Amino acid sequence: MPDLIPLLRRTLGEHIEVRYVETAGLWPAMADPAQLESAVLNLALNARDAMPGGGRLTIELGNKVLDHEYARHYAQVVPVDYAMVAVSDTGHGMTPEVIKRVFEPFFTTKPDGKGTGLGLAMVFGFVKQSGGHVKIYSEPGEGTTVKIYLPRAAGAATVAQRTSAPVELPRGSATVLVVEDEAAVREIACAILADLGYQVLEAPDGEEALRVFGANAATVDLLLTDVVLPGKVRGRELAERVQALRPEVRVVFMSGYTENSIVHHGRSDDGVHLVGKPFKREQLARKVAEVLGTAASTIPEASNVVALRPARDAAP
Known part of the structure; x- marks a missing residue:
């Protein structure tokens, strides 16, 4: 992922400041590296379009756990260890109505000829195919954060094992x-x-x-x-x-x-x-x-x- 940052800086232009934050001891994820880079690039390009006057893009990697309480609200989520990639921008943000549709194929808020509506649908498909979870946080005028959760690769400890001793x-x-x-x-x-x-x-x-x-x-x-x-x-x-x-x-x-x-x-x-x-x-x-x-x-x-x-x- 760090190797992608110079490419993003060149691709997004000088009016977009790119920040990269990485947690020490990152877990390996069960996902195709090329597809992951493609997903992050798609998100970065969407972020650029949301910041026509310039802004900041923050890419953050970390180790996360989606616990049983979270999984109870999302049937597709398994409460295990995940590697997280978060892509955040300072763009114009999205309304709740738009957020509900952003992963639909061919849905786009861009003018005709400016987008196919397939970028976020491809991101969603990649994450689901990898057994992961994707979450969007956005508010009009406040920017957007897209969090991708990918299952930790072999050797991950289960939630039950880690929490066997009550805290x-x-x-x-x-x-x-x-x-x-x-x-x-x-x-x-x-x-x-x-x-x-x-x-x-x-x-x-x-x-x-x-x-x-x-x-x-x-x-x-x-x-x-x-x-x-x-x-x-x-x-x-x-x-x-x-x-x-x-x-x-x-x-x-x-x-x-x-x-x-x-x-x-x-x-x-x-x-x-x-x-x-x-x-x-x-x-x-x-x-x-x-x-x-x-x-x-x-x-x-x-x-x-x-x-x-x-x-x-x-x-x-």
């Missing part, structure tokens, strides 16, 4: 306001936090979150909000308005975009508290406890591979 998680009694427009994500996040002892309030968007906060301002200890929310009040503005009223309220952002792409694309400042979607129970529990200052040093760390959970749209 003790930090618990709490603080009140958390969860703000997320995707009902499935909001439901699971609230369930995880409630199971860990937290008092949970919820809202589907920024405006409703402000109303809920206004009615419970004295009790809310932490705001857990999506970075990009529908409506006039986005995640960052929501956090600023909440902390203007009560500066002691802690904030954790959620996002389906990778952390590297968020920081590199200017959606967030360095040092903010972020949990990536999809996320597993351990990841959310530790992040909330860390930000609230309640994480116990005696609690063993979870595996250095990150298990994922569903995000914005219902289809992968």
Whole structure:
């Protein structure tokens, strides 16, 4: 994959900045290397077309685990180890209606003669043929991240083997306001936090979150909000308005975009508290406890591979 970066820089042009992020100790994937490069190139070309005035393309490789909680929502997903390739751009983004159709053969939003509509369909076919999973996160005006999950090659440990010894998680009694427009994500996040002892309030968007906060301002200890929310009040503005009223309220952002792409694309400042979607129970529990200052040093760390959970749209 690193060998592809110089080609991308030449192909995309000087107006597109290409960033490459690689996790140490990458797992080998069960996929044809040539088809994988073709898929990444297709995604990069789509990203270029979404950034006619220039922008940034971030390619990130990492080791991920799609756990049983995530697989429960996607029948085609097997809860095992995966090698992930994420391609993120700062382009114009897509509406939920477009996202639902992007993998359909011959579907394209480009003008006549500018695209066949087969690029993303080929990516989808390659990933499915490889036994993998693909997920798109996008918002109009906020760019797009496409995550490709490819099964780890021979020698991968099973989820059951890795989690045979239960991991003790930090618990709490603080009140958390969860703000997320995707009902499935909001439901699971609230369930995880409630199971860990937290008092949970919820809202589907920024405006409703402000109303809920206004009615419970004295009790809310932490705001857990999506970075990009529908409506006039986005995640960052929501956090600023909440902390203007009560500066002691802690904030954790959620996002389906990778952390590297968020920081590199200017959606967030360095040092903010972020949990990536999809996320597993351990990841959310530790992040909330860390930000609230309640994480116990005696609690063993979870595996250095990150298990994922569903995000914005219902289809992968």
